[in-house]
Amino acid sequence: MSSKGYKDEDDYLMLSGIQHFQFCKRQWALIHIEQQWEENVRTVEGQYLHRKADQPFTREKRGNKLIVRAMPVKSNELKITGICDVVEFIKDDNGIEINGLDEKYIAYPVEYKRGKPKMNDSDILQLTAQAMCLEEMLLCEINMGYVFYNEIKHRVEVPITQNDKNKVRIIVTKMQGYYRRRHTPKVETGSFCKNCSLQHICLPKLMNKRSVKSYIEGKIHE
Protein backbone atom coordinates (compact mmCIF):
# COMPACT_ATOMS: atom_id res chain seq x y z
CA MET A 1 0.00 0.00 0.00
CA SER A 2 1.29 3.45 -0.80
CA SER A 3 1.99 5.78 2.07
CA LYS A 4 -0.73 8.06 0.77
CA GLY A 5 -3.30 5.29 1.02
CA TYR A 6 -2.26 4.61 4.58
CA LYS A 7 -2.62 8.25 5.52
CA ASP A 8 -6.00 8.44 3.86
CA GLU A 9 -7.43 5.63 5.93
CA ASP A 10 -6.19 7.21 9.13
CA ASP A 11 -8.18 10.29 8.24
CA TYR A 12 -11.47 8.44 7.95
CA LEU A 13 -14.07 9.89 10.27
CA MET A 14 -16.11 7.90 12.72
CA LEU A 15 -19.52 7.01 11.46
CA SER A 16 -21.03 7.41 14.93
CA GLY A 17 -20.01 11.07 14.72
CA ILE A 18 -22.87 11.77 12.33
CA GLN A 19 -25.36 11.81 15.18
CA HIS A 20 -23.07 13.99 17.34
CA PHE A 21 -22.72 16.36 14.41
CA GLN A 22 -26.48 16.46 13.93
CA PHE A 23 -27.00 17.11 17.65
CA CYS A 24 -24.34 19.83 17.81
CA LYS A 25 -21.38 20.58 15.54
CA ARG A 26 -19.39 21.72 18.54
CA GLN A 27 -20.06 18.53 20.48
CA TRP A 28 -18.88 16.54 17.49
CA ALA A 29 -15.70 18.63 17.23
CA LEU A 30 -14.97 18.31 20.94
CA ILE A 31 -15.21 14.54 20.72
CA HIS A 32 -13.73 13.86 17.29
CA ILE A 33 -11.25 16.70 16.85
CA GLU A 34 -10.26 17.50 20.41
CA GLN A 35 -10.71 13.92 21.61
CA GLN A 36 -12.55 14.90 24.75
CA TRP A 37 -15.00 12.58 26.31
CA GLU A 38 -16.81 12.83 29.56
CA GLU A 39 -18.83 9.97 30.83
CA ASN A 40 -22.21 10.60 32.24
CA VAL A 41 -25.20 8.51 32.99
CA ARG A 42 -26.29 8.48 29.37
CA THR A 43 -23.04 7.22 27.94
CA VAL A 44 -22.72 4.59 30.65
CA GLU A 45 -26.24 3.41 29.93
CA GLY A 46 -25.40 3.33 26.27
CA GLN A 47 -22.39 1.12 26.92
CA TYR A 48 -24.48 -1.23 29.03
CA LEU A 49 -27.00 -1.55 26.25
CA HIS A 50 -24.26 -2.28 23.75
CA ARG A 51 -22.81 -5.12 25.79
CA LYS A 52 -24.88 -7.64 23.90
CA ALA A 53 -24.38 -6.02 20.52
CA ASP A 54 -20.63 -5.74 21.07
CA GLN A 55 -19.85 -9.41 20.75
CA PRO A 56 -17.90 -9.70 17.54
CA PHE A 57 -17.27 -13.43 17.90
CA THR A 58 -20.82 -14.69 18.06
CA ARG A 59 -22.65 -15.49 14.88
CA GLU A 60 -26.19 -16.50 15.44
CA LYS A 61 -28.32 -18.51 13.06
CA ARG A 62 -32.06 -18.45 13.50
CA GLY A 63 -34.09 -20.13 10.79
CA ASN A 64 -33.53 -18.17 7.62
CA LYS A 65 -31.66 -15.46 9.48
CA LEU A 66 -27.98 -14.98 10.17
CA ILE A 67 -27.26 -12.40 12.85
CA VAL A 68 -23.81 -10.83 12.99
CA ARG A 69 -22.86 -8.47 15.80
CA ALA A 70 -20.33 -5.64 15.98
CA MET A 71 -19.41 -5.68 12.32
CA PRO A 72 -16.70 -3.16 11.35
CA VAL A 73 -17.63 -1.26 8.19
CA LYS A 74 -16.23 1.56 6.11
CA SER A 75 -16.87 3.54 2.99
CA ASN A 76 -14.07 4.73 0.73
CA GLU A 77 -16.44 7.08 -1.01
CA LEU A 78 -17.54 8.81 2.19
CA LYS A 79 -14.23 8.29 4.02
CA ILE A 80 -15.98 7.11 7.14
CA THR A 81 -15.60 4.03 9.26
CA GLY A 82 -17.53 2.50 12.11
CA ILE A 83 -19.20 -0.51 13.59
CA CYS A 84 -22.68 -1.80 12.91
CA ASP A 85 -24.27 -3.02 16.15
CA VAL A 86 -26.01 -5.80 14.28
CA VAL A 87 -26.29 -6.81 10.66
CA GLU A 88 -29.00 -9.30 9.80
CA PHE A 89 -28.71 -11.44 6.71
CA ILE A 90 -32.02 -12.86 5.51
CA LYS A 91 -32.16 -15.67 2.97
CA ASP A 92 -33.50 -14.33 -0.31
CA ASP A 93 -33.10 -15.54 -3.86
CA ASN A 94 -32.66 -11.93 -4.96
CA GLY A 95 -29.84 -11.43 -2.52
CA ILE A 96 -26.08 -11.72 -2.80
CA GLU A 97 -23.72 -14.59 -2.21
CA ILE A 98 -21.89 -14.52 1.10
CA ASN A 99 -18.53 -16.19 1.45
CA GLY A 100 -18.84 -19.57 3.23
CA LEU A 101 -22.63 -19.83 2.97
CA ASP A 102 -24.75 -21.71 0.48
CA GLU A 103 -27.76 -19.52 -0.04
CA LYS A 104 -28.16 -15.92 -1.10
CA TYR A 105 -28.85 -13.22 1.43
CA ILE A 106 -30.09 -9.65 1.78
CA ALA A 107 -28.41 -7.54 4.49
CA TYR A 108 -30.16 -5.20 6.93
CA PRO A 109 -28.30 -3.00 9.43
CA VAL A 110 -29.79 -2.78 12.94
CA GLU A 111 -28.76 0.03 15.25
CA TYR A 112 -29.36 -0.07 19.02
CA LYS A 113 -30.41 3.12 20.79
CA ARG A 114 -30.83 3.81 24.47
CA GLY A 115 -33.87 6.08 24.30
CA LYS A 116 -36.99 6.28 22.23
CA PRO A 117 -37.59 7.35 18.62
CA LYS A 118 -36.46 10.95 18.09
CA MET A 119 -38.11 13.85 16.36
CA ASN A 120 -35.01 14.55 14.30
CA ASP A 121 -33.48 12.29 11.71
CA SER A 122 -30.09 11.71 13.36
CA ASP A 123 -30.74 8.01 14.01
CA ILE A 124 -32.04 7.54 10.49
CA LEU A 125 -29.01 9.21 8.98
CA GLN A 126 -26.62 7.13 11.05
CA LEU A 127 -28.39 4.00 9.89
CA THR A 128 -28.35 5.24 6.31
CA ALA A 129 -24.58 5.79 6.54
CA GLN A 130 -24.17 2.23 7.81
CA ALA A 131 -26.24 0.99 4.91
CA MET A 132 -24.09 2.95 2.47
CA CYS A 133 -20.96 1.32 3.93
CA LEU A 134 -22.51 -2.12 3.64
CA GLU A 135 -23.59 -1.46 0.07
CA GLU A 136 -20.06 -0.50 -0.84
CA MET A 137 -18.45 -3.46 0.93
CA LEU A 138 -20.93 -6.13 -0.13
CA LEU A 139 -21.68 -4.71 -3.59
CA CYS A 140 -25.38 -4.86 -2.97
CA GLU A 141 -28.35 -2.63 -2.54
CA ILE A 142 -29.92 -2.02 0.84
CA ASN A 143 -33.34 -0.49 1.03
CA MET A 144 -34.28 -1.20 4.62
CA GLY A 145 -32.81 -1.10 8.11
CA TYR A 146 -33.96 -1.07 11.73
CA VAL A 147 -33.40 0.99 14.84
CA PHE A 148 -34.03 -0.78 18.12
CA TYR A 149 -35.09 1.60 20.88
CA ASN A 150 -34.51 0.32 24.39
CA GLU A 151 -37.07 2.56 26.04
CA ILE A 152 -39.92 1.13 24.00
CA LYS A 153 -38.15 -2.24 23.62
CA HIS A 154 -39.08 -2.23 20.02
CA ARG A 155 -37.41 -1.96 16.63
CA VAL A 156 -38.55 0.58 14.10
CA GLU A 157 -38.34 -0.15 10.39
CA VAL A 158 -36.45 2.52 8.47
CA PRO A 159 -36.48 2.76 4.68
CA ILE A 160 -33.10 3.69 3.20
CA THR A 161 -33.81 6.44 0.67
CA GLN A 162 -31.85 8.34 -1.95
CA ASN A 163 -32.85 11.55 -0.20
CA ASP A 164 -31.30 10.45 3.11
CA LYS A 165 -28.19 9.18 1.32
CA ASN A 166 -27.72 12.63 -0.19
CA LYS A 167 -28.12 14.18 3.26
CA VAL A 168 -25.44 11.86 4.60
CA ARG A 169 -23.09 12.90 1.78
CA ILE A 170 -23.64 16.58 2.55
CA ILE A 171 -23.12 16.15 6.30
CA VAL A 172 -20.00 14.04 5.87
CA THR A 173 -18.51 16.61 3.48
CA LYS A 174 -19.05 19.32 6.10
CA MET A 175 -17.50 17.13 8.78
CA GLN A 176 -14.45 16.50 6.59
CA GLY A 177 -14.09 20.27 6.14
CA TYR A 178 -14.01 20.99 9.87
CA TYR A 179 -11.74 18.02 10.45
CA ARG A 180 -9.19 19.14 7.84
CA ARG A 181 -8.96 22.53 9.53
CA ARG A 182 -9.08 20.97 13.04
CA HIS A 183 -11.66 23.62 13.74
CA THR A 184 -13.97 23.54 16.75
CA PRO A 185 -16.91 25.74 15.78
CA LYS A 186 -18.62 28.09 18.17
CA VAL A 187 -22.29 27.48 17.66
CA GLU A 188 -25.67 28.54 18.91
CA THR A 189 -26.40 27.18 22.33
CA GLY A 190 -29.82 26.17 23.54
CA SER A 191 -31.87 24.05 25.87
CA PHE A 192 -30.36 20.96 24.25
CA CYS A 193 -27.10 21.84 25.98
CA LYS A 194 -28.60 20.52 29.22
CA ASN A 195 -28.65 17.02 27.74
CA CYS A 196 -25.11 17.20 26.47
CA SER A 197 -22.51 14.92 27.99
CA LEU A 198 -19.79 17.49 27.27
CA GLN A 199 -21.33 20.60 28.80
CA HIS A 200 -18.65 20.75 31.52
CA ILE A 201 -15.92 20.85 28.92
CA CYS A 202 -17.72 22.93 26.31
CA LEU A 203 -18.93 25.62 28.74
CA PRO A 204 -21.84 26.58 26.45
CA LYS A 205 -22.56 29.70 28.47
CA LEU A 206 -19.13 30.98 27.47
CA MET A 207 -20.46 31.59 23.98
CA ASN A 208 -22.74 34.34 25.23
CA LYS A 209 -20.33 35.88 27.70
CA ARG A 210 -19.03 39.37 27.39
CA SER A 211 -15.52 39.72 26.06
CA VAL A 212 -12.62 38.98 28.38
CA LYS A 213 -11.15 42.36 27.48
CA SER A 214 -14.17 44.18 28.88
CA TYR A 215 -14.20 41.88 31.94
CA ILE A 216 -10.60 42.79 32.77
CA GLU A 217 -10.90 46.48 31.92
CA GLY A 218 -14.08 46.67 33.98
CA LYS A 219 -12.43 45.11 37.02
CA ILE A 220 -9.19 47.07 37.00
CA HIS A 221 -10.90 50.41 36.53
CA GLU A 222 -13.60 50.00 39.11
Add this chain to the structure above:
Amino acid sequence: MKKLLNTLFINQPDVYLALDGDNIILLKDDEKLGRLPLHNLEAVISFGYTGASPALMGYCAERNISLVFFTMNGRFLARVIGESRGNVVLRKKQYRVSDDELKSAKIARNFIVGKIYNNKWMIERMTRDYPMRVDVTQFKEVSHYLSSIILDVRECEDLERLRGLEGQAAISYNKLFNQMILQQKDSFYFHTRSRRPPLDNVNAMLSFAYTLLANDMASALEGVGLDAYVGFLHRDRPGRISLALDVMEELRGVYADRFVLSLINKKIINKDDFLKKENGAVIMSDESRKKFLTAWQNKKQEKITHPYLNEKISWGLVPHAQALLLARYLRGDLDEYPPFLWK
Protein backbone atom coordinates in the same frame (compact mmCIF):
# COMPACT_ATOMS: atom_id res chain seq x y z
CA MET B 1 -18.91 22.94 36.26
CA LYS B 2 -17.80 19.55 37.50
CA LYS B 3 -18.12 18.68 41.18
CA LEU B 4 -15.27 18.81 43.63
CA LEU B 5 -14.71 15.45 45.27
CA ASN B 6 -12.61 14.55 48.29
CA THR B 7 -8.87 14.32 48.61
CA LEU B 8 -7.40 11.46 50.57
CA PHE B 9 -4.21 12.40 52.41
CA ILE B 10 -1.96 9.58 53.61
CA ASN B 11 0.09 11.08 56.40
CA GLN B 12 1.93 7.97 57.60
CA PRO B 13 5.23 7.01 56.01
CA ASP B 14 4.80 3.24 55.94
CA VAL B 15 1.40 2.78 54.35
CA TYR B 16 1.13 0.89 51.08
CA LEU B 17 -1.76 1.74 48.75
CA ALA B 18 -3.45 -0.93 46.68
CA LEU B 19 -6.50 -1.48 44.54
CA ASP B 20 -9.34 -3.84 45.34
CA GLY B 21 -12.22 -3.65 42.91
CA ASP B 22 -13.24 0.01 42.88
CA ASN B 23 -11.70 0.66 46.29
CA ILE B 24 -8.39 1.88 47.52
CA ILE B 25 -7.01 -0.12 50.42
CA LEU B 26 -4.40 1.06 52.88
CA LEU B 27 -1.96 -1.56 54.10
CA LYS B 28 0.55 -1.41 56.92
CA ASP B 29 2.73 -4.46 57.56
CA ASP B 30 0.23 -6.53 55.56
CA GLU B 31 -2.53 -5.40 57.87
CA LYS B 32 -5.50 -3.63 56.36
CA LEU B 33 -5.89 -0.15 57.86
CA GLY B 34 -8.72 1.08 55.73
CA ARG B 35 -10.72 0.79 52.58
CA LEU B 36 -12.40 3.60 50.62
CA PRO B 37 -14.43 3.69 47.42
CA LEU B 38 -12.41 5.55 44.78
CA HIS B 39 -15.36 7.12 42.98
CA ASN B 40 -15.66 9.67 45.82
CA LEU B 41 -12.08 10.81 45.38
CA GLU B 42 -10.59 13.60 43.35
CA ALA B 43 -7.04 13.02 44.49
CA VAL B 44 -4.90 10.77 46.65
CA ILE B 45 -1.87 12.46 48.16
CA SER B 46 0.66 10.37 50.00
CA PHE B 47 3.37 11.64 52.32
CA GLY B 48 5.75 8.75 52.61
CA TYR B 49 7.86 6.36 50.66
CA THR B 50 6.23 2.98 50.66
CA GLY B 51 4.23 3.44 47.50
CA ALA B 52 1.30 2.16 45.57
CA SER B 53 0.45 -0.75 43.33
CA PRO B 54 0.59 -0.36 39.54
CA ALA B 55 -3.05 -1.47 39.40
CA LEU B 56 -4.04 1.46 41.60
CA MET B 57 -1.93 3.83 39.51
CA GLY B 58 -3.63 2.63 36.33
CA TYR B 59 -7.08 2.95 37.84
CA CYS B 60 -6.44 6.48 39.05
CA ALA B 61 -4.83 7.60 35.80
CA GLU B 62 -7.71 6.30 33.73
CA ARG B 63 -10.33 8.01 35.85
CA ASN B 64 -8.46 11.25 36.26
CA ILE B 65 -7.95 10.84 40.01
CA SER B 66 -4.62 12.44 40.74
CA LEU B 67 -2.23 10.24 42.67
CA VAL B 68 0.72 12.15 44.06
CA PHE B 69 3.68 11.32 46.23
CA PHE B 70 5.49 13.71 48.55
CA THR B 71 8.33 13.15 50.98
CA MET B 72 7.48 13.31 54.65
CA ASN B 73 8.67 16.92 54.59
CA GLY B 74 6.26 17.85 51.86
CA ARG B 75 8.71 17.91 48.99
CA PHE B 76 7.13 16.78 45.74
CA LEU B 77 8.30 13.40 44.48
CA ALA B 78 6.06 12.22 41.67
CA ARG B 79 2.64 12.42 40.13
CA VAL B 80 1.04 9.56 38.26
CA ILE B 81 0.02 10.46 34.74
CA GLY B 82 -1.64 7.89 32.52
CA GLU B 83 -1.99 7.69 28.81
CA SER B 84 -1.89 11.25 27.51
CA ARG B 85 -5.41 12.56 27.62
CA GLY B 86 -6.23 13.09 23.99
CA ASN B 87 -6.39 16.56 22.67
CA VAL B 88 -3.25 16.61 20.59
CA VAL B 89 -4.64 19.65 18.79
CA LEU B 90 -4.80 21.64 22.01
CA ARG B 91 -1.30 20.65 23.06
CA LYS B 92 0.19 21.56 19.69
CA LYS B 93 -1.47 24.95 19.94
CA GLN B 94 -0.02 25.35 23.43
CA TYR B 95 3.49 24.53 22.14
CA ARG B 96 3.17 26.92 19.21
CA VAL B 97 2.08 29.76 21.49
CA SER B 98 4.82 28.91 23.98
CA ASP B 99 7.42 29.20 21.20
CA ASP B 100 6.12 32.64 20.27
CA GLU B 101 7.33 35.32 22.70
CA LEU B 102 4.70 37.90 21.79
CA LYS B 103 1.79 35.47 21.98
CA SER B 104 3.19 34.09 25.25
CA ALA B 105 3.45 37.60 26.67
CA LYS B 106 -0.18 38.33 25.85
CA ILE B 107 -1.29 35.37 27.96
CA ALA B 108 1.37 35.77 30.64
CA ARG B 109 0.44 39.38 31.32
CA ASN B 110 -3.06 38.28 32.27
CA PHE B 111 -1.65 35.88 34.86
CA ILE B 112 0.24 38.84 36.30
CA VAL B 113 -2.76 41.16 36.08
CA GLY B 114 -4.60 38.55 38.14
CA LYS B 115 -1.81 38.22 40.65
CA ILE B 116 -1.39 41.96 41.26
CA TYR B 117 -5.13 42.63 41.25
CA ASN B 118 -5.74 39.93 43.86
CA ASN B 119 -2.84 41.10 46.04
CA LYS B 120 -4.10 44.66 45.82
CA TRP B 121 -7.52 43.61 47.07
CA MET B 122 -5.99 41.57 49.89
CA ILE B 123 -4.32 44.80 51.00
CA GLU B 124 -7.52 46.82 50.60
CA ARG B 125 -9.42 44.25 52.61
CA MET B 126 -6.92 44.53 55.47
CA THR B 127 -7.43 48.29 55.67
CA ARG B 128 -11.18 47.79 55.74
CA ASP B 129 -11.23 44.96 58.30
CA TYR B 130 -8.40 46.06 60.58
CA PRO B 131 -7.97 49.84 60.28
CA MET B 132 -6.69 49.99 63.88
CA ARG B 133 -4.09 47.26 63.43
CA VAL B 134 -2.38 48.12 60.17
CA ASP B 135 -0.70 51.24 58.85
CA VAL B 136 -3.58 52.33 56.62
CA THR B 137 -1.63 55.12 54.93
CA GLN B 138 1.12 52.78 53.90
CA PHE B 139 -1.36 50.12 52.77
CA LYS B 140 -3.28 52.62 50.63
CA GLU B 141 -0.03 53.83 49.10
CA VAL B 142 0.94 50.32 48.06
CA SER B 143 -2.57 49.66 46.80
CA HIS B 144 -2.41 52.71 44.53
CA TYR B 145 1.04 51.74 43.38
CA LEU B 146 -0.20 48.24 42.47
CA SER B 147 -3.13 49.77 40.56
CA SER B 148 -0.70 51.74 38.44
CA ILE B 149 1.48 48.70 37.79
CA ILE B 150 -1.57 46.73 36.64
CA LEU B 151 -2.14 49.33 33.94
CA ASP B 152 1.46 48.95 32.75
CA VAL B 153 1.15 45.17 32.79
CA ARG B 154 -2.01 45.38 30.66
CA GLU B 155 -0.02 47.14 27.94
CA CYS B 156 3.11 45.03 28.25
CA GLU B 157 4.02 42.80 25.32
CA ASP B 158 7.50 41.83 26.41
CA LEU B 159 8.18 38.91 28.73
CA GLU B 160 11.35 40.35 30.25
CA ARG B 161 9.68 43.66 31.09
CA LEU B 162 6.67 41.74 32.41
CA ARG B 163 8.93 39.87 34.85
CA GLY B 164 10.35 43.22 35.91
CA LEU B 165 6.92 44.70 36.61
CA GLU B 166 5.90 41.56 38.48
CA GLY B 167 9.05 41.84 40.59
CA GLN B 168 8.36 45.47 41.52
CA ALA B 169 4.81 44.59 42.52
CA ALA B 170 6.02 41.65 44.60
CA ILE B 171 8.53 43.78 46.51
CA SER B 172 5.91 46.28 47.61
CA TYR B 173 3.39 43.59 48.50
CA ASN B 174 5.97 41.60 50.49
CA LYS B 175 6.83 44.74 52.47
CA LEU B 176 3.32 44.64 53.95
CA PHE B 177 3.10 40.92 54.48
CA ASN B 178 4.45 41.00 58.01
CA GLN B 179 1.83 43.56 59.00
CA MET B 180 -0.91 41.18 57.88
CA ILE B 181 0.17 38.82 60.65
CA LEU B 182 -2.02 40.02 63.52
CA GLN B 183 -1.59 37.29 66.11
CA GLN B 184 1.28 35.27 67.63
CA LYS B 185 3.71 37.87 66.35
CA ASP B 186 6.56 36.52 68.49
CA SER B 187 6.65 33.23 66.65
CA PHE B 188 5.39 34.30 63.25
CA TYR B 189 7.08 37.06 61.31
CA PHE B 190 7.94 37.61 57.69
CA HIS B 191 11.10 39.34 56.51
CA THR B 192 11.64 37.88 53.13
CA ARG B 193 10.74 34.80 51.19
CA SER B 194 13.07 31.88 51.85
CA ARG B 195 12.81 28.41 50.43
CA ARG B 196 14.98 25.32 49.99
CA PRO B 197 14.95 25.34 52.91
CA PRO B 198 12.43 27.73 54.44
CA LEU B 199 14.13 29.49 57.35
CA ASP B 200 11.14 30.49 59.47
CA ASN B 201 7.70 29.25 60.41
CA VAL B 202 5.85 31.48 57.96
CA ASN B 203 8.03 30.46 55.04
CA ALA B 204 7.68 26.79 55.96
CA MET B 205 3.91 27.14 55.70
CA LEU B 206 4.03 29.22 52.53
CA SER B 207 6.24 26.61 50.88
CA PHE B 208 3.85 23.86 51.82
CA ALA B 209 0.80 25.77 50.59
CA TYR B 210 2.48 26.65 47.28
CA THR B 211 3.48 23.02 46.76
CA LEU B 212 -0.08 21.83 47.30
CA LEU B 213 -1.49 24.55 45.06
CA ALA B 214 1.05 23.92 42.29
CA ASN B 215 0.14 20.29 42.39
CA ASP B 216 -3.60 20.96 42.21
CA MET B 217 -2.92 23.31 39.32
CA ALA B 218 -0.83 20.75 37.44
CA SER B 219 -3.52 18.09 37.87
CA ALA B 220 -6.19 20.50 36.69
CA LEU B 221 -4.16 21.42 33.58
CA GLU B 222 -3.45 17.80 32.68
CA GLY B 223 -7.13 17.07 33.32
CA VAL B 224 -8.28 19.44 30.58
CA GLY B 225 -5.62 18.14 28.20
CA LEU B 226 -2.91 20.79 28.60
CA ASP B 227 0.75 20.04 29.22
CA ALA B 228 1.59 21.27 32.72
CA TYR B 229 5.29 21.46 31.84
CA VAL B 230 5.11 23.93 28.95
CA GLY B 231 4.60 27.48 30.15
CA PHE B 232 4.31 30.98 28.78
CA LEU B 233 5.83 33.13 31.53
CA HIS B 234 8.00 30.45 33.08
CA ARG B 235 10.14 29.09 30.28
CA ASP B 236 10.98 25.42 29.88
CA ARG B 237 13.19 23.87 32.48
CA PRO B 238 13.48 20.10 32.81
CA GLY B 239 11.11 18.74 35.41
CA ARG B 240 9.45 22.06 36.15
CA ILE B 241 5.68 22.35 35.84
CA SER B 242 6.05 25.76 34.21
CA LEU B 243 2.45 26.17 33.08
CA ALA B 244 1.15 25.22 36.52
CA LEU B 245 3.43 27.87 38.03
CA ASP B 246 2.19 30.38 35.43
CA VAL B 247 -1.50 29.98 36.15
CA MET B 248 -0.81 29.72 39.85
CA GLU B 249 0.59 33.25 39.95
CA GLU B 250 -2.89 34.71 40.18
CA LEU B 251 -3.82 32.36 43.03
CA ARG B 252 -0.72 32.58 45.22
CA GLY B 253 -1.87 35.54 47.28
CA VAL B 254 -5.58 35.05 47.32
CA TYR B 255 -5.47 31.30 47.82
CA ALA B 256 -2.21 30.31 49.53
CA ASP B 257 -1.05 33.46 51.34
CA ARG B 258 -4.48 34.22 52.73
CA PHE B 259 -4.82 30.62 53.85
CA VAL B 260 -1.50 30.71 55.72
CA LEU B 261 -2.36 34.06 57.30
CA SER B 262 -5.68 32.73 58.53
CA LEU B 263 -4.02 29.69 60.14
CA ILE B 264 -1.80 32.07 62.11
CA ASN B 265 -4.40 34.72 62.84
CA LYS B 266 -7.01 32.19 63.92
CA LYS B 267 -4.35 30.40 65.98
CA ILE B 268 -5.02 27.09 64.33
CA ILE B 269 -1.27 26.62 64.07
CA ASN B 270 1.12 27.71 66.80
CA LYS B 271 4.83 27.83 67.50
CA ASP B 272 4.98 24.26 68.82
CA ASP B 273 4.04 22.96 65.40
CA PHE B 274 7.52 23.56 63.99
CA LEU B 275 10.93 22.07 64.33
CA LYS B 276 14.09 24.07 63.71
CA LYS B 277 17.02 22.08 62.40
CA GLU B 278 20.63 22.82 63.26
CA ASN B 279 21.17 24.53 59.91
CA GLY B 280 18.23 26.89 60.41
CA ALA B 281 15.82 24.96 58.21
CA VAL B 282 12.30 24.89 59.59
CA ILE B 283 10.06 21.90 59.07
CA MET B 284 6.48 21.26 60.09
CA SER B 285 5.71 18.44 62.48
CA ASP B 286 3.46 15.54 61.48
CA GLU B 287 0.76 16.85 63.77
CA SER B 288 0.84 20.33 62.29
CA ARG B 289 0.78 19.01 58.75
CA LYS B 290 -2.39 17.15 59.67
CA LYS B 291 -4.00 20.35 60.97
CA PHE B 292 -2.80 22.18 57.89
CA LEU B 293 -4.25 19.61 55.49
CA THR B 294 -7.58 19.44 57.29
CA ALA B 295 -7.93 23.20 57.08
CA TRP B 296 -6.80 23.13 53.43
CA GLN B 297 -9.52 20.60 52.62
CA ASN B 298 -12.15 22.70 54.38
CA LYS B 299 -11.06 25.77 52.46
CA LYS B 300 -11.41 23.86 49.20
CA GLN B 301 -15.02 23.03 49.99
CA GLU B 302 -16.04 26.67 50.53
CA LYS B 303 -18.32 28.01 47.82
CA ILE B 304 -17.64 31.18 45.85
CA THR B 305 -18.97 32.77 42.67
CA HIS B 306 -16.44 32.66 39.87
CA PRO B 307 -15.94 36.29 38.77
CA TYR B 308 -15.90 35.59 35.04
CA LEU B 309 -18.07 32.50 34.71
CA ASN B 310 -20.55 33.90 37.22
CA GLU B 311 -21.14 30.40 38.41
CA LYS B 312 -21.09 29.05 41.97
CA ILE B 313 -18.16 26.72 42.45
CA SER B 314 -16.00 25.61 45.37
CA TRP B 315 -12.61 27.19 45.97
CA GLY B 316 -11.05 23.83 45.23
CA LEU B 317 -12.35 23.95 41.66
CA VAL B 318 -10.80 27.32 40.86
CA PRO B 319 -7.64 25.67 39.42
CA HIS B 320 -9.84 23.51 37.22
CA ALA B 321 -11.95 26.47 36.09
CA GLN B 322 -8.84 28.47 35.14
CA ALA B 323 -7.34 25.49 33.31
CA LEU B 324 -10.56 25.07 31.38
CA LEU B 325 -10.69 28.77 30.49
CA LEU B 326 -7.07 28.67 29.33
CA ALA B 327 -7.81 25.66 27.13
CA ARG B 328 -10.85 27.39 25.64
CA TYR B 329 -8.80 30.53 24.97
CA LEU B 330 -6.10 28.51 23.20
CA ARG B 331 -8.74 26.83 21.05
CA GLY B 332 -10.08 30.18 19.97
CA ASP B 333 -13.34 30.50 21.93
CA LEU B 334 -12.30 33.56 23.94
CA ASP B 335 -10.65 36.83 22.97
CA GLU B 336 -8.23 36.69 25.91
CA TYR B 337 -7.41 34.45 28.83
CA PRO B 338 -9.65 35.58 31.72
CA PRO B 339 -7.67 35.66 34.98
CA PHE B 340 -9.38 34.93 38.28
CA LEU B 341 -9.96 38.45 39.62
CA TRP B 342 -11.01 38.13 43.23
CA LYS B 343 -12.18 41.01 45.33
